[in-house]
Amino acid sequence: MTTLQFFHLILSFTILISFLDHHPSLADDTSDDDSYWLMRIKSEFIDPFGALNSWLQETSMCTWNGITCRDDKNHILSLNLSNSGLNGAISPHLSKLTFLETLDLSLNSLTGPIPPDIGNLQNLKELHLFSNSISGTVPPEIGLLRKLQVLRIGDNLLTGEVLPIIGNLSELRVLGLANCEFNGSIPKEIGNLKNLMFFNLQQNSFDGVIPQEIGGCTELLNFAASNNRIEGRIPASIALLASLQILNLANNSLSGVIPFELSHLSNLKYLNLQENKLGGEIPFQFNRLVQLETLDLSRNNLSGNISLLNTNLRNLEVLVLSENHFTTIPANICIRNSSLHQLFLADNDISGDFPVEILNCSSLHQLDLSGNNIGGALPPGLDSLKSLTDLLLNNNSFTGNLPPQIGNMSNLKTVFLFGNMITGQIPAEIGKLQQLTTLYLYDNQMSGSIPRELTNCSSLADLDFFGNHFSGSIPPTIGKLKNLINLLLRQNELSGTIPSSLGYCRKLQRLVLADNKLSGSIPPTFGFLSELFLITLYNNSLSGPIPESFHHLKNLSIVNFSHNRLSGSFAPLTASNSLTKLDLTNNSFSSNIPSALALSTSLIRLRLAHNFLTGSIPPQLSQLKQLQLLDLSFNNLTGQLHTDLSGLTNLQHMILSNNQLFGPIPTWLGSIAELGELDFSSNNFSGHIPAEIGNCSRLLKLSLRSNRLSGSMPPEIGNLNLLNVLNLQKNNISGTIPPTIQQCKKLYELRLSENNLSGSIPPEIGTLSELQVILDLSFNQLSGQIPSSIGNLMKLERLNLSFNQLEGEIPPSLGKLSSLHRLNLSSNHLRGLLPSTFAAFPLTSFVGNDELCGPPLVSCSESSKKWLSESQVAGIIVAIVFTSTLICLFLMYIMLRIWWNWRKVAVSCGGSDTKKEEEDWVCGEEIVKSSDHHFWNSNSMALVPSSQSKQLSDTTCIFQFKLRNNPMV
Numbered sequence: 001m002t003t004l005q006f007f008h009l010i011l012s013f014t015i016l017i018s019f020l021d022h023h024p025s026l027a028d029d030t031s032d033d034d035s036y037w038l039m040r041i042k043s044e045f046i047d048p049f050g051a052l053n054s055w056l057q058e059t060s061m062c063t064w065n066g067i068t069c070r071d072d073k074n075h076i077l078s079l080n081l082s083n084s085g086l087n088g089a090i091s092p093h094l095s096k097l098t099f100l101e102t103l104d105l106s107l108n109s110l111t112g113p114i115p116p117d118i119g120n121l122q123n124l125k126e127l128h129l130f131s132n133s134i135s136g137t138v139p140p141e142i143g144l145l146r147k148l149q150v151l152r153i154g155d156n157l158l159t160g161e162v163l164p165i166i167g168n169l170s171e172l173r174v175l176g177l178a179n180c181e182f183n184g185s186i187p188k189e190i191g192n193l194k195n196l197m198f199f200n201l202q203q204n205s206f207d208g209v210i211p212q213e214i215g216g217c218t219e220l221l222n223f224a225a226s227n228n229r230i231e232g233r234i235p236a237s238i239a240l241l242a243s244l245q246i247l248n249l250a251n252n253s254l255s256g257v258i259p260f261e262l263s264h265l266s267n268l269k270y271l272n273l274q275e276n277k278l279g280g281e282i283p284f285q286f287n288r289l290v291q292l293e294t295l296d297l298s299r300n301n302l303s304g305n306i307s308l309l310n311t312n313l314r315n316l317e318v319l320v321l322s323e324n325h326f327t328t329i330p331a332n333i334c335i336r337n338s339s340l341h342q343l344f345l346a347d348n349d350i351s352g353d354f355p356v357e358i359l360n361c362s363s364l365h366q367l368d369l370s371g372n373n374i375g376g377a378l379p380p381g382l383d384s385l386k387s388l389t390d391l392l393l394n395n396n397s398f399t400g401n402l403p404p405q406i407g408n409m410s411n412l413k414t415v416f417l418f419g420n421m422i423t424g425q426i427p428a429e430i431g432k433l434q435q436l437t438t439l440y441l442y443d444n445q446m447s448g449s450i451p452r453e454l455t456n457c458s459s460l461a462d463l464d465f466f467g468n469h470f471s472g473s474i475p476p477t478i479g480k481l482k483n484l485i486n487l488l489l490r491q492n493e494l495s496g497t498i499p500s501s502l503g504y505c506r507k508l509q510r511l512v513l514a515d516n517k518l519s520g521s522i523p524p525t526f527g528f529l530s531e532l533f534l535i536t537l538y539n540n541s542l543s544g545p546i547p548e549s550f551h552h553l554k555n556l557s558i559v560n561f562s563h564n565r566l567s568g569s570f571a572p573l574t575a576s577n578s579l580t581k582l583d584l585t586n587n588s589f590s591s592n593i594p595s596a597l598a599l600s601t602s603l604i605r606l607r608l609a610h611n612f613l614t615g616s617i618p619p620q621l622s623q624l625k626q627l628q629l630l631d632l633s634f635n636n637l638t639g640q641l642h643t644d645l646s647g648l649t650n651l652q653h654m655i656l657s658n659n660q661l662f663g664p665i666p667t668w669l670g671s672i673a674e675l676g677e678l679d680f681s682s683n684n685f686s687g688h689i690p691a692e693i694g695n696c697s698r699l700l701k702l703s704l705r706s707n708r709l710s711g712s713m714p715p716e717i718g719n720l721n722l723l724n725v726l727n728l729q730k731n732n733i734s735g736t737i738p739p740t741i742q743q744c745k746k747l748y749e750l751r752l753s754e755n756n757l758s759g760s761i762p763p764e765i766g767t768l769s770e771l772q773v774i775l776d777l778s779f780n781q782l783s784g785q786i787p788s789s790i791g792n793l794m795k796l797e798r799l800n801l802s803f804n805q806l807e808g809e810i811p812p813s814l815g816k817l818s819s820l821h822r823l824n825l826s827s828n829h830l831r832g833l834l835p836s837t838f839a840a841f842p843l844t845s846f847v848g849n850d851e852l853c854g855p856p857l858v859s860c861s862e863s864s865k866k867w868l869s870e871s872q873v874a875g876i877i878v879a880i881v882f883t884s885t886l887i888c889l890f891l892m893y894i895m896l897r898i899w900w901n902w903r904k905v906a907v908s909c910g911g912s913d914t915k916k917e918e919e920d921w922v923c924g925e926e927i928v929k930s931s932d933h934h935f936w937n938s939n940s941m942a943l944v945p946s947s948q949s950k951q952l953s954d955t956t957c958i959f960q961f962k963l964r965n966n967p968m969v
């Protein structure tokens with residue numbers, strides 16, 4: 001190397017040094033100056049709130065925010081930037097702060113992994129990284145932090161297993177891993193942590209068993225492992241954790257019995273084993289847990305007696321044993337001075353009378369005995385529970401009256417007595433309960449009038465008396481209940497008018513007065529109920545118009561006024577664009593359908609059937625894009641169906657029967673893809689049945705009965721392969737029955753009678769094996785033989801081929817139709833021997849044919865002589881021509897009667913259709929009652945179909961399934 005070269009090297013080195021003096025960012029990684037590294041760390045955080053603004057080079061780092069220096073002021077001991085709004089990743093340069101003892105970056109929005117370099121912080125005692133969005137796995141280098149006492153990394157997105165190396169952190173006192181995505185099992189090395197006091201691994205996906213070795217953590221105060229997938233038995237070694245105060249293993253899959261050894265945990269205050277698979281009994285040794293304040297063993301398979309004795313468990317405040325199979329409550333569950341505040345025994349197998357022992361639990365605030373089999377009367381001494389706020393006795397078998405002493409329980413807020421067999425009246429004393437917010441008495445046998453005193457309970461928000469026998473009128477003072485939100489009085493025997501003061505309960509959201517005997521008109525004060533969301537008044541005797549003030553009710557969503565005598569126009573109901581369900585069936589509404597209804601664009605169901613509505617269907621209704629059910633049947637509507645109505649693209653049920661609508665059946669019906677029910681019967685529709693109807697592939701029912709349709713049946717009907725019911729009766733349809741009908745494999749009712757159909761019956765009809773209700777082809781011009789395939793319709797109950805031109809013999813296969821109980825083959829040209837099984841049918845089934853014989857007709861040998869010979873015999877015996885003429889007249893009279901009876905049968909078939917329609921109303925019931933209110937579950941308000949309404953409609957409504965599928969409320 002020349003001198004020059006050496007000189008150059010020295011020079012450049014000097015330049016480099018001087019350069020670095022001014023540009024610390026290029027210094028080498030061995031800098032021993034914490035402030036230098038802190039500046040680098042600062043530059044790597046995103047600091048939107050300026051938490052690091054005080055970190056300035058010109059000031060001493062010991063004055064910076066979040067920093068605590070060592071005495072020598074050159075190094076920092078603690079860095080605390082908790083809750084500073086920091087973003088970005090954790091800088092690996094933190095590992096340069098080697099004197100650091102405390103690092104707290106909790107409660108920020110940090111992302112990325114924990115840098116492995118953190119293992120260099122050999123002096124670190126506390127590491128707080130909880131409540132960030134840190135991801136990845138925990139680096140094994142954590143195991144190098146031998147002085148670590150606190151490791152809190154929970155509430156992050158960390159995954160993976162917890163490594164056994166954790167067991168090397170022998171100084172660890174606090175280990176917080178909760179609310180991450182950790183999995184795998186708890187490493188057995190955890191037992192090496194002799195100093196561990198707090199171990200929290202709740203809300204992860206840990207599985208496997210709790211290691212036996214946990215017993216080594218002898219200093220443990222708090223062990224919380226709830227909400228994981230831990231399985232196996234609870235290890236008895238937990239009993240070695242002599243300091244343990246809190247043990248929470250809720251929501252896992254622990255099985256086996258509860259180890260009695262847990263009773264050695266003499267410091268235990270809180271024990272939660274809720275929602276596991278634990279069986280057996282509660283160990284009686286648990287009575288030794290004298291410090292216990294909270295015990296939750298709910299949602300397991302525990303059974304037997306509850307052996308807990310309050311004589312020992314003097315500190316017990318909360319006892320939750322719900323959803324097990326316990327059978328009895330111990331006689332001494334409470335003694336004087338018990339601390340028990342909450343006793344939850346819901347959904348067990350407790351029977352017998354009300355356990356009066358409980359009345360000794362004088363400090364009780366909440367008592368839940370719901371869902372057991374407790375019977376007998378409610379004890380009058382109930383009022384010794386002076387502090388009680390919540391009394392839940394629902395779903396038991398209580399009988400007898402509600403004791404008046406309930407009025408002394410002045411702290412009561414919630415009273416659930418529903419689902420019992422309580423009788424008698426509501427005691428007037430109830431009016432003393434000023435705190436009462438919720439009173440559920442539904443599904444009982446209570447009677448008498450609702451006491452006016454009830455309206456003194458000024459805190460009342462929820463009243464549900466559904467399904468009792470309350471009579472008399474609604475108290476006129478009801479308007480005093482200014483906090484009332486839900487008033488449900490459905491299915492009682494209330495009479496009189498609706499008090500107009502009800503309109504002053506301005507917080508009312510749900511008003512259910514349906515199924516009573518209320519009369520008079522709807523009070524105009526209802527216009528003040530601006531919060532009202534649901535109102536059902538169906539099945540009463542209300543009359544008069546809907547008050548104009550309903551225009552103010554902008555939150556109305558569900559309205560059911562069906563089956564009353566309301567009249568006038570329903571225009572006042574069209575002001576709420578929240579409206580989803582409107583049912584005014586069976587009233588006396590007249591006037592047109594207001595076109596303003598089209599503004600209620602959320603409407604899903606619209607039922608206006610059985611009124612006196614006139615005019616045409618407003619084309620504006622096409623704006624109701626959500627509409628699924630439209631029922632306008634049994635009104636006086638006229639006019640043609642406007643093309644705009646093709647915009648009702650979500651329609652599933654279109655029921656326009658029994659009006660005076662006319663014009664063609666629109667071809668656009670074929671574009672309403674969801675259509676399941678189309679009923680245009682009893683109108684004046686004319687023209688052909690459009691082939692497009694075959695595009696409605698979801699159609700279950702098609703009825704065009706009693707119109708003026710002509711032309712032939714389009715073969716496209718065969719595309720409707722879900723069709724259950726096809727009724728084209730009473731039209732002028734001609735041509736042949738298309739053989740494609742065989743593709744409608746689900747048909748169980750087929751009526752084509754009273755048309756002009758000709759040709760022969762297609763033998764393919766015999767493949768419709770679901771046909772059950774009826775096959776009716778009567779009163780047509782059908783000719784040829786009866787196809788023997790009809791004998792394959794094994795489910796068929798009614799067959800009517802009368803008044804056609806059918807000829808030939810009856811195929812013997814028909815004799816095998818074992819389900820058949822009505823048959824009419826009369827007035828054809830049939831001949832020959834009847835199948836022997838037909839002997840059970842009346843004569844009228846076969847009259848008016850050419851040459852049929854065999855029982856019930858004459859035997860084939862005497863065939864065609866019998867009628868005549870009888871009159872001849874009569875003639876011979878009496879021998880007076882005048883008399884025989886009289887007899888002939890008498891016979892004609894009989895024939896007329898027979899023919900007349902047939903007419904009647906045909907009419908009554910039509911009648912049964914009407915009945916089915918009536919039953920559809922019932923199916924469409926909007927508001928029915930839940931019988932399983934659960935405590936603390938305020939959302940389950942009264943809006944689930946009840947078993948009663950199911951029974952009403954079960955077997956009768958073919959569209960029930962479809963309707964149920966659309967959640968009704």
Ligand SMILES: *[C@@H]1O[C@H](CO)[C@@H](O)[C@H](O)[C@H]1NC(C)=O
Binds near residue numbers: 103
């Ligand atoms: C960090 O500071 C916050 C208050 O800013 C404090 O609540 C927290 O305890 C400190 N962390 C440590 C580990 O001392």
Ligand SMILES: *[C@@H]1O[C@H](CO)[C@@H](O)[C@H](O)[C@H]1NC(C)=O
Binds near residue numbers: 165
């Ligand atoms: C952890 O401790 C075990 C046993 O005490 C030891 O064998 C192992 O080397 C330690 N691991 C580390 C990384 O220090």
Ligand SMILES: *[C@@H]1O[C@H](CO)[C@@H](O)[C@H](O)[C@H]1NC(C)=O
Binds near residue numbers: 590612614635636
């Ligand atoms: C409705 O039509 C029927 C039958 O056409 C008629 O008897 C009745 O008077 C009409 N009612 C009204 C309100 O128009």
